[in-house]
Amino acid sequence: MRIRPNSVLQNTIIHEIVHALRWHDEDRTDPVTASCGNSNDPDDRNLEEAATVAEVVIRLNPYVRVEYAGYYTKSEAAETTDDAYEMMDEDRELFVGNSTEGAPGLKGKDALRSLSKNFDKSNIGELKDKTEKTAKEHGKELRKRGRDK
Ligand SMILES: [Zn+2]
Numbered sequence: 001m002r003i004r005p006n007s008v009l010q011n012t013i014i015h016e017i018v019h020a021l022r023w024h025d026e027d028r029t030d031p032v033t034a035s036c037g038n039s040n041d042p043d044d045r046n047l048e049e050a051a052t053v054a055e056v057v058i059r060l061n062p063y064v065r066v067e068y069a070g071y072y073t074k075s076e077a078a079e080t081t082d083d084a085y086e087m088m089d090e091d092r093e094l095f096v097g098n099s100t101e102g103a104p105g106l107k108g109k110d111a112l113r114s115l116s117k118n119f120d121k122s123n124i125g126e127l128k129d130k131t132e133k134t135a136k137e138h139g140k141e142l143r144k145r146g147r148d149k
Contacts, residue, residue, distance in 0.1 A: 011056075011066045018055045019048070030116045031142035042131050043138040050127040050135035055115055057088060057124070058095045061105035065089070074129055087123035094118050 022028065022035035032051050036044035053071045060066070065085055072084035089099040095114045096106055106114055119125050125136035133141075 014056055014060075015052060018052050018059070022048075022052065022055070028112065030112075031146065032119045032139045033112045033115050042129075043133055046127060046129045046131045046133075047135045047138045047142075049129060050124045051115065051119065051139070053127075054091065054095065054119060054122055054124050055111065057092050058111045058114055059105045059107060060092075061107070062102040063092060063096075063099065063105060064101055071127055071129065072124065074127065091122045091124055094122055 019035070022033070023037070025034075028034035031047070033055075036048045039045070039048075049071055065088070072078055072087050073081060078084040078087055092099040095118050096103075098104075105111070119139060120136045122136075125134060125139070127135045131138075
């Protein structure tokens, strides 16, 4: 099977691979970079989706304006698909320092370090998919809870 570059299918596959990476990598300790596992808590699911989308944006190598903006279009700030793409570009700039087509992404520890450090400033961190809290608010609470243990 040949996967057309930048196809919806390809982007969905990349997204699912990042979910799996988060799930299997036990070295991830930050609630933003680690999988929420089997949790059905809507706040956990919302954070998992937002952080997964962020990690895809970070890892895209080369960078392409993916034709399916996914969860960005669910964000309250994105009224149109163009808005969603713009927010994705802004996040790429924040996390990686580039948003031109073809520019290299980050991998490994660099990718995770950037995700942890910048998630609270990102557009996708504002995601509220069936939740009252934003993904970044939930991430902050989980981090605080971890420290209080
Ligand atoms: Zn997902």
